[in-house]
Amino acid sequence: MAETRTTDPYRTYLREDQIPTAWYNLRADMPEKPEPMRLPNGKVATVDNIAPVFARALCEQELDDDTAYFDIPEPVMEMYRVYRPSPLCRAYNLERALGTPAKIYYKFEGNNTSGSHKLNSALAQAYYAYAEGITNITTETGAGQWGTALSEAAAHFGLSLDVYMVKCSYEQKPFRRSVMQTFGATITPSPSDTTAAGRKILASDPTCTGSLGTAISEAVERALNVPGNKGRYQLGSVLNQVLLHQSVIGLESYEALAELGEYPDIVIGCCGGGSNFGGLIAPFMRDKLNGAHPDTRFIGVEPASCPSLTRGVYAYDFADTGQTCPLCKMYTLGSGFIPSPDHAGGLRYHGMSPVVSKLKHDGYMEAVAVKQTDVFAAAEQFAKLETILPAPESSHAILQAIREAERCRETGEAKTILFGLTGTGYFDMVAYDKYNRGELEDHIPTDEELQVGFNTIPHIPGLQ
Amino acid sequence: MAETRTTDPYRTYLREDQIPTAWYNLRADMPEKPEPMRLPNGKVATVDNIAPVFARALCEQELDDDTAYFDIPEPVMEMYRVYRPSPLCRAYNLERALGTPAKIYYKFEGNNTSGSHKLNSALAQAYYAYAEGITNITTETGAGQWGTALSEAAAHFGLSLDVYMVKCSYEQKPFRRSVMQTFGATITPSPSDTTAAGRKILASDPTCTGSLGTAISEAVERALNVPGNKGRYQLGSVLNQVLLHQSVIGLESYEALAELGEYPDIVIGCCGGGSNFGGLIAPFMRDKLNGAHPDTRFIGVEPASCPSLTRGVYAYDFADTGQTCPLCKMYTLGSGFIPSPDHAGGLRYHGMSPVVSKLKHDGYMEAVAVKQTDVFAAAEQFAKLETILPAPESSHAILQAIREAERCRETGEAKTILFGLTGTGYFDMVAYDKYNRGELEDHIPTDEELQVGFNTIPHIPGLQ
Numbered sequence: 001m002a003e004t005r006t007t008d009p010y011r012t013y014l015r016e017d018q019i020p021t022a023w024y025n026l027r028a029d030m031p032e033k034p035e036p037m038r039l040p041n042g043k044v045a046t047v048d049n050i051a052p053v054f055a056r057a058l059c060e061q062e063l064d065d066d067t068a069y070f071d072i073p074e075p076v077m078e079m080y081r082v083y084r085p086s087p088l089c090r091a092y093n094l095e096r097a098l099g100t101p102a103k104i105y106y107k108f109e110g111n112n113t114s115g116s117h118k119l120n121s122a123l124a125q126a127y128y129a130y131a132e133g134i135t136n137i138t139t140e141t142g143a144g145q146w147g148t149a150l151s152e153a154a155a156h157f158g159l160s161l162d163v164y165m166v167k168c169s170y171e172q173k174p175f176r177r178s179v180m181q182t183f184g185a186t187i188t189p190s191p192s193d194t195t196a197a198g199r200k201i202l203a204s205d206p207t208c209t210g211s212l213g214t215a216i217s218e219a220v221e222r223a224l225n226v227p228g229n230k231g232r233y234q235l236g237s238v239l240n241q242v243l244l245h246q247s248v249i250g251l252e253s254y255e256a257l258a259e260l261g262e263y264p265d266i267v268i269g270c271c272g273g274g275s276n277f278g279g280l281i282a283p284f285m286r287d288k289l290n291g292a293h294p295d296t297r298f299i300g301v302e303p304a305s306c307p308s309l310t311r312g313v314y315a316y317d318f319a320d321t322g323q324t325c326p327l328c329k330m331y332t333l334g335s336g337f338i339p340s341p342d343h344a345g346g347l348r349y350h351g352m353s354p355v356v357s358k359l360k361h362d363g364y365m366e367a368v369a370v371k372q373t374d375v376f377a378a379a380e381q382f383a384k385l386e387t388i389l390p391a392p393e394s395s396h397a398i399l400q401a402i403r404e405a406e407r408c409r410e411t412g413e414a415k416t417i418l419f420g421l422t423g424t425g426y427f428d429m430v431a432y433d434k435y436n437r438g439e440l441e442d443h444i445p446t447d448e449e450l451q452v453g454f455n456t457i458p459h460i461p462g463l464q
Numbered sequence: 465m466a467e468t469r470t471t472d473p474y475r476t477y478l479r480e481d482q483i484p485t486a487w488y489n490l491r492a493d494m495p496e497k498p499e500p501m502r503l504p505n506g507k508v509a510t511v512d513n514i515a516p517v518f519a520r521a522l523c524e525q526e527l528d529d530d531t532a533y534f535d536i537p538e539p540v541m542e543m544y545r546v547y548r549p550s551p552l553c554r555a556y557n558l559e560r561a562l563g564t565p566a567k568i569y570y571k572f573e574g575n576n577t578s579g580s581h582k583l584n585s586a587l588a589q590a591y592y593a594y595a596e597g598i599t600n601i602t603t604e605t606g607a608g609q610w611g612t613a614l615s616e617a618a619a620h621f622g623l624s625l626d627v628y629m630v631k632c633s634y635e636q637k638p639f640r641r642s643v644m645q646t647f648g649a650t651i652t653p654s655p656s657d658t659t660a661a662g663r664k665i666l667a668s669d670p671t672c673t674g675s676l677g678t679a680i681s682e683a684v685e686r687a688l689n690v691p692g693n694k695g696r697y698q699l700g701s702v703l704n705q706v707l708l709h710q711s712v713i714g715l716e717s718y719e720a721l722a723e724l725g726e727y728p729d730i731v732i733g734c735c736g737g738g739s740n741f742g743g744l745i746a747p748f749m750r751d752k753l754n755g756a757h758p759d760t761r762f763i764g765v766e767p768a769s770c771p772s773l774t775r776g777v778y779a780y781d782f783a784d785t786g787q788t789c790p791l792c793k794m795y796t797l798g799s800g801f802i803p804s805p806d807h808a809g810g811l812r813y814h815g816m817s818p819v820v821s822k823l824k825h826d827g828y829m830e831a832v833a834v835k836q837t838d839v840f841a842a843a844e845q846f847a848k849l850e851t852i853l854p855a856p857e858s859s860h861a862i863l864q865a866i867r868e869a870e871r872c873r874e875t876g877e878a879k880t881i882l883f884g885l886t887g888t889g890y891f892d893m894v895a896y897d898k899y900n901r902g903e904l905e906d907h908i909p910t911d912e913e914l915q916v917g918f919n920t921i922p923h924i925p926g927l928q
Binding site for chain 1: 481643645646844853891
């Protein structure tokens with residue numbers, strides 16, 4: 001059984017003193033910067049513009065395209081030490097089963113109670129709010145990983161947290177709700193009657209099962225209505241600040257691979273809003289941009305049912321359905337796009353991180369869209385071989401890693417593949433059950449269906 | 465925030481080459497051995513007697529009180545390397561919150577998909593069955609951690625697995641069932657009409673919600689009925705072989721503490737059948753028995769609703785309700801004892817590992833029984849501080865560790881406490897919800913209720 005094994009261990013753990021002490025801001029090393037965030041009137045957003053919504057330190061990180069490193073505050077480091085470094089894993093069992101000469105590594109971020117990489121940014125965002133005297137934070141959650149992570153972070157820093165949970169998830173994932181409540185968060189199914197945005201939607205459709213875009217609108221409104229300017233909204237993906245915090249994934253991967261004498265030929269991550277992918281690729285993309293490793297391939301993997309990178313347009317668009325947030329230039333399906341409710345595999349957001357979008361637009365990375373039935377097949381294969389039951393989101397990356405490794409089997413190339421295993425699927429068993437019963441189907445939007453979403457992209461004179 | 469921190473890391477991971485390559489058999493170093501397993505006729509059981517039920521290599525491990533070390537077979541080592549070593553964690557956040565001078569360490573076994581330490585023995589048992597040409601294995605599961613672990617192990621070694629799941633758990637924990645099915649196991653709610661034992665119980669009580677003892681009877685019967693002598697039964701706790709395999713927990717803890725220059729003053733583990741506790745304490749108890757560390761305290765923590773160690777009798781008893789299995793000398797409440805259905809915290813078995821029972825009987829360890837409402841309070845405190853949502857079972861140990869640390873605060877003693885954090889509570893949210901709603905109650909059996917169970921303990925002439 002051990003015949004293909006090298007001396008590399010199955011799991012490489014860095015020492016605690018190797019946890020990065022600063023986040024890396026890839027934007028500082030991008031020769032062409034992402035397009036700036038803009039207000040609905042077309043003007044470039046300033047820190048003062050967005051400070052009512054986000055903690056000031058986070059606003060500064062959001063808009064800073066020049067500072068390469070931001071020191072991680074000590075209280076955040078303290079909590080990183082509780083669950084980091086995360087392991088860099090060699091998928092020997094998977095390699096053997098595929099009969100591939102490729103080496104497959106994955107960075108596993110699921111070994112914490114939030115079950116995913118989301119905790120990396122949740123702790124940072126909660127800390128900055130706490131440090132600025134904020135008492136109440138709000139957010140939205142769909143699948144629940146971000147909400148769980150922020151619940152843990154809020155509990156640690158003593159913040160009151162209101163989570164707007166997409167109603168269909170609230171009903172289908174009662175245990176996600178329970179975990180968040182155990183950490184002390186208040187959970188409201190969205191759309192709700194607690195906000196004007198929610199009441200408006202309920203008035204037109206009392207049975208609405210919600211969307212991420214709607215939950216964002218409600219959470220932002222709720223934060224702005226906390227008395228005494230003590231409320232702020234926090235978001236788990238898309239934003240530059242989130243990719244900055246998630247750079248710990250890439251930095252640790254980089255260091256662990258260096259200890260093994262490895263450098264990846266291909267880096268693969270799932271793409272919803274881009275938080276994991278953007279964090280994972282950061283130091284490797286730096287090496288591509290500066291010519292140190294020009295040939296590394298980067299592949300973002302998205303669901304065919306919500307294909308922003310592969311079928312979206314690169315345009316300024318709103319982050320929320322209510323169209324009240326600032327605009328980002330990104331690959332988008334339009335804030336009015338709603339993926340099929342049959343879609344189980346997460347990654348349901350209409351847009352994409354401006355950083356990831358810019359890299360894709362400028363040709364530094366590839367993107368592929370995959371079917372959820374293939375994703376769950378890869379998830380089960382991986383679970384049986386590697387004994388980790390992966391989150392459906394993470395399994396998009398697994399599928400692509402398998403496909404690349406199979407290509408290596410055909411060509412005989414011993415490539416080094418790195419992918420991000422963002423989390424575990426313990427709260428996704430309804431979807432696994434559906435797959436096991438053969439009831440999971442793929443709904444790939446037609447061009448006509450996509451056009452409905454595109455029609456919600458704003459046309460702002462002089463911008464697009 | 466870091467004021468009380470020493471240079472010890474939050475998490476200590478041994479290197480892969482430090483994973484133990486042999487299991488340690490504490491029985492070899494016990495001056496007085498546990499009483500031998502016996503057949504219902506009172507005769508001491510031999511390997512041949514029990515070989516129809518267990519794989520032969522496991523029978524040999526079960527009955528061997530002399531061999532101190534058993535090499536871990538390479539295919540088992542290969543899988544250990546996929547998820548071991550498990551981290552030894554310093555509970556700095558908990559220490560700070562308690563204001564205790566004590567150092568609190570915990571060995572965390574929950575970072576694998578089975579969610580607990582059960583995988584350590586599941587891989588061993590499945591491997592030996594596979595190596596002996598067995599094609600079908602059977603088992604029972606209650607809370608589902610053991611069933612999940614064995615499902616993973618069976619999938620890895622290509623064995624067909626039938627799991628009899630206590631019916632009330634089958635209905636209350638559908639996602640546990642889903643995980644096992646994802647790994648390819650067949651799950652049958654017990655009592656069922658697939659066995660004579662199940663049909664007998666259903667005939668007398670068609671609405672019976674099942675018990676571990678009944679599920680064991682069904683699983684054993686099922687294993688014996690596999691054609692061609694190709695079926696075997698496997699058990700996740702109580703047995704000597706299981707404690708042997710779980711010694712990896714203690715051996716790794718011992719090594720990691722040694723690297724930190726530490727030795728525990730107090731070792732604490734939850735006790736259901738004794739698999740985790742017996743594995744955790746093994747090398748430390750050796751040091752107590754041979755006089756190297758005579759003053760170490762060992763504390764087994766059990767639920768007040770199922771108090772075998774603290775209120776049971778030390779007697780030969782059956783492992784199963786059907787009274788078809790061999791007898792073990794152990795602390796027992798009688799195979800007819802059924803804990804209150806309100807009891808949510810696991811650890812519901814009527815008996816206790818013969819090794820643990822012997823150590824308790826001879827005065828080498830202590831035992832305490834705790835209330836589940838206190839257990840869940842400790843679980844939530846721990847989750848918020850250490851960001852791990854613990855299994856209710858593990859939380860019995862957390863509670864006792866907190867109590868010992870609080871005692872240190874009163875006395876000013878800087879003791880070193882080690883406890884076993886056996887797993888995560890992601891599939892126990894129904895119980896957490898109940899606790900959060902204030903609906904969890906303690907049901908402590910009266911002496912009269914215990915007597916009903918004691919009346920089912922067999923009286924075999926010359927034995928007791």
